Amino acid sequence: MADKTKWAALVAGAGCPMDAPRPASNDRWDLVAPLSVSSLYLTKNQTYRGQCQLIFDSRHVARLDQLSLPEWTSLAADIFTAQQAVTRVVAPDHVNVESLGNVVPHLHWHIIPRYVGDPMWGAPIWRLPLDSMPDTRLPDEERAALLARLRTALAGPVTDMTGVGLSARWVAANRALETEHPSPLYRDPYARELAGDAGFDVLYSMRTASGMGTFSGPDPYLTIRTRFFDDALLDAVRDSSIDQVVLLAAGMDARAFRLEWPAGVRLFEVDRNDVFKHKEAILARMQARPACDRRVVEQDLSQSWGSALVHAGFDPRRKAAFLAEGLLHYLDEPAATSLFEVLRGTAAPGSWLGLDTINPEVLASPFMATYLKKLAQLGCPWKFSVADPGAFMAARGWQATVVLPGEPDANFGRWVLPVIPRTIAGMPRTFLIQATRIAD
Numbered sequence: 432m433a434d435k436t437k438w439a440a441l442v443a444g445a446g447c448p449m450d451a452p453r454p455a456s457n458d459r460w461d462l463v464a465p466l467s468v469s470s471l472y473l474t475k476n477q478t479y480r481g482q483c484q485l486i487f488d489s490r491h492v493a494r495l496d497q498l499s500l501p502e503w504t505s506l507a508a509d510i511f512t513a514q515q516a517v518t519r520v521v522a523p524d525h526v527n528v529e530s531l532g533n534v535v536p537h538l539h540w541h542i543i544p545r546y547v548g549d550p551m552w553g554a555p556i557w558r559l560p561l562d563s564m565p566d567t568r569l570p571d572e573e574r575a576a577l578l579a580r581l582r583t584a585l586a587g588p589v590t591d592m593t594g595v596g597l598s599a600r601w602v603a604a605n606r607a608l609e610t611e612h613p614s615p616l617y618r619d620p621y622a623r624e625l626a627g628d629a630g631f632d633v634l635y636s637m638r639t640a641s642g643m644g645t646f647s648g649p650d651p652y653l654t655i656r657t658r659f660f661d662d663a664l665l666d667a668v669r670d671s672s673i674d675q676v677v678l679l680a681a682g683m684d685a686r687a688f689r690l691e692w693p694a695g696v697r698l699f700e701v702d703r704n705d706v707f708k709h710k711e712a713i714l715a716r717m718q719a720r721p722a723c724d725r726r727v728v729e730q731d732l733s734q735s736w737g738s739a740l741v742h743a744g745f746d747p748r749r750k751a752a753f754l755a756e757g758l759l760h761y762l763d764e765p766a767a768t769s770l771f772e773v774l775r776g777t778a779a780p781g782s783w784l785g786l787d788t789i790n791p792e793v794l795a796s797p798f799m800a801t802y803l804k805k806l807a808q809l810g811c812p813w814k815f816s817v818a819d820p821g822a823f824m825a826a827r828g829w830q831a832t833v834v835l836p837g838e839p840d841a842n843f844g845r846w847v848l849p850v851i852p853r854t855i856a857g858m859p860r861t862f863l864i865q866a867t868r869i870a871d
């Protein structure tokens with residue numbers, strides 16, 4: 432009876448060592464990071480390298496069934512994020528995720544990476560009571576490095592690419608899904624490899640952030656955007672006898688390989704070096720052959736990029752087609768201003784420009800907050816927006832037509848929602864823009 436009373440007191444939270452606030456470090460754990468309703472700790476003992484505990488923060492709760500449904504949904508997302516991070520960092524053969532609470536009845540999960548041949552392989556690790564387990568703590572430096580890697584992995588995939596560079600693999604992942612759709616709007620046979628696991632990780636975490644976690648097909652907007660600019664770019668090149676194409680922020684764009692270019696087209700891909708380091712290695716491995724004269728220009732577009740383009744063989748006296756797909760929102764105001772200044776000096780009259788942009792309401796809408804926070808966490812925050820794209824382009828020397836995704840010219844039978852009429856003010860919007868350079 433006495434034991435039962437003691438247990439009831441523990442369940443009720445008496446002296447609970449896991450109630451928040453709890454110390455960031457003690458003799459059992461070190462804080463990795465707080466998540467949404469829980470915090471992740473690296474356990475001191477590291478027999479199972481990467482072993483962590485995820486402890487529910489919001490209140491004292493002994494068991495899963497005592498959570499509200501929203502609390503469980505958030506905790507489930509935390510468990511997923513934590514396990515994914517641990518797995519990214521230590522690449523185990525298996526992972527045990529367990530909620531026991533026999534010693535401390537405060538809802539927590541053990542995330543235990545398992546390795547073939549580890550001391551308890553084939554069974555749970557808990558043969559010994561906690562206090563009699565051997566002390567297998569890591570040397571301080573090693574432990575600090577592991578903590579740092581876990582923190583990075585919580586934000587996104589572990590790669591040597593920048594967050595902004597990684598955004599290119601995210602949209603490539605979408606092109607891979609579209610290519611595998613029963614009636615694809617385009618086919619990109621390179622996309623799956625170019626995206627890699629990291630591209631799909633970002634795609635799915637952005638999907639979760641936008642509340643579409645269970646949706647498994649290609650994203651309608653990204654798919655429409657790619658097809659829209661496939662058609663628009665080829666039309667511009669054919670209709671105006673343009674033989675120079677510049678893909679600004681090309682990312683994992685494989686149009687040089689997958690579109691049918693008229694003879695004599697020279698195509699420049701401009702992006703940062705971390706992007707090309709990944710892309711060129713994959714394309715070489717796949718023995719990809721361009722359908723045009725493809726030239727790679729490693730260049731940060733927030734700096735003056737005109738001379739690097741000329742150096743690669745671009746002739747600014749002749750018309751060209753420029754495409755800046757999925758670029759503008761990643762730039763800050765000075766970088767966007769500089770981009771259009773360089774374009775002014777680089778694009779001869781009659782040149783074509785395709786681009787997409789968002790309006791300021793996207794950056795301010797409370798409905799976008801989780802999505803924008805996730806982008807910032809991944810290291811690729813959205814910054815730049817345009818309220819009136821027609822006026823914006825005119826002021827920079829371009830005559831533009833603007834289409835909203837879902838409108839007849841950008842629908843392709845894929846836009847699933849009604850299009851909000853342009854006359855309704857204050858709505859978050861994305862614009863697909865085509866423009867012709869007018870003489871200064």
Ligand code: SAM
Pocket residue numbers: 595596597598599602603679680681682683684701702703706730731732733755756757758761762766
């Ligand atoms: N246009 C490609 C597509 O649609 O597949 C890639 C779009 S991806 C979302 C954004 C791209 O912008 C990345 O490839 C990133 O490296 C590039 N980017 C962002 N800021 C840049 C900068 N300052 N200089 C060069 N590239 C940049």
